[in-house]
Amino acid sequence: MKLVSCLWCFLAAPLWAEVKEESVRYADADFRVVRLEPSLVQVAWKDAQGEPYRTFDKVQAAYAKQGKTVKFLMNAGIFEAGGIPSGLHVEGGKQLHPLNIAAGQGNFFLKPNGVFLIRKAFGGKDVEQAYIHETGTFANWEKPMPAVRLGIQSGPLLLDQGKRHPTFKEGSPNKKHRNGVGIDGEGRVVFAMTAKDQEVNFWDFAGLFLKLGCKDALFLDGDISQMAVNPDKPVGSNRFAAMLMVAE
Secondary structure, three states, rough: OOOHHHHHHHHHOOOOOOOOEEEEEEEEEEEEEEEOHHHOEEEEEEOOOOEEEOOOHHHHHHHHHHOOOEEEEEEEEOOOOOOOEOOEEEEEOEEEEOOOOOOOHHHHHHHOEEEEEEEOOOOOOOOEEEEEEEEEHHHHHOEEEEEEEEEEEEEEEEEOOOOOOOOOOOOOOOOOEEEEEEEEEOHHHHHHOOOOOEEEEOOOOHHHHHOOOOEEEEEOOOOOEEEEEEOOOOOOOOOOOOOEEEEE
């Protein structure tokens, strides 16, 4: 009877653990890496009044009012003036900003770019999986997107089925602070960012995700990027549009 009671206590308890951060050295640079199950990952853009949060501390405060603790935060991609995502934004199963298939200048428009999604698995399984698709493929894939819970668009694609973006050059001197997202062989979402005062070119940043067991990966943003893991106080940050997060 005692064993049954203990087992019930375990099953009834929230299956939460601290978000774990890894330190990874690759291509003469240090990186911060976090791996998460897709079901834990959320995205936050606007508050209840329809105003973009813009900063980490405002997301923390909003979720604290709901009795939740934010365990992870990272900016979710390139955006326009006023904190508007440059492309697709799906939050809580609702499309709040459309897919952007236009041509343009800058990293977002460096084709092929792509979308990062969390949705029910193909084949009707009642489990969420993460996907990264090339934008053009996704645009012709399905309309509307009934099963997508979370979706963001950015660019360029770092990896597509294990292959680096065709414009990346090995040994490129274009090194910057960067962050991105990939999906490893176990289906986990892999967030990676150069550590403080570290820089990397696109070729090696894509190579990092290969080292981490990812075949698909998407660049999120550059110099302004930030990440907070298990913060124990409000975190001041740069101003973003959407932010990827985990809240307990």
